[in-house]
């Protein structure tokens with residue numbers, strides 16, 4: 328996510344020689360990422376996602392694409408007896424996340440890609456994902472959805488927030504940009520629930536909110552059947 332992200336600033340190919348799109352679009356912008364998230368209003372979005380997930384003592388919780396750790400650290404602070412893991416392909420973002428979590432126990436970070444998670448089958452009660460799904464190229468989203476299902480225990484649940492759902496050109500500038508951004512078109516309409524349904528999960532839209540400069544974002548819940 329960059330200041331203009333996600334609508335008009337994401338490059339077609341990943342920059343800086345990476346095989347992933349970093350949090351702020353480029354490594355050099357990463358130091359500004361947390362400022363940006365606060366400026367667009369992500370703090371409330373993290374809180375909403377954590378509340379929705381109904382986290383309980385002793386649960387094992389994974390965030391995929393955790394970036395600088397804002398969401399998973401918040402989740403851990405909301406329920407200190409969680410066993411929390413943040414995963415991201417970007418070592419620079421993970422180093423920042425580790426610094427944020429320095430004073431906490433029962434939270435760790437591991438380098439990993441959503442489409443090949445370095446975790447065992449059924450290891451987690453919850454998987455969280457915030458503004459990561461639009462960073463995945465369209466051709467790996469199916470693999471990522473299957474990986475989420477694999478690492479969740481039967482009955483376990485994914486809580487995801489991103490640009491998604493119904494977007495129409497007459498909804499304003501952000502909507503029109505979303506309709507032309509290749510990173511976002513793979514999220515729009517029913518694309519997110521359809522992908523998780525294809526992976527064998529029961530997925531539903533649970534809420535929508537607006538972010539400054541970005542527009543409407545949608546919260547989803549997807550459960551691995553028991």
Ligand SMILES: C[S@@+](CC[C@H](N)C(=O)[O-])C[C@H]1O[C@@H](n2cnc3c(N)ncnc32)[C@H](O)[C@@H]1O
Nearest residue numbers: 328347348349350392393394417440441457462
């Ligand atoms: C906009 S940031 C979101 C970070 C964090 N979840 C938040 O809400 O602040 C998107 C993150 O997705 C990560 N990412 C990109 N490609 C990925 C992939 N294939 N698997 C997992 N994460 C990926 C990026 O490195 C980046 O940290």
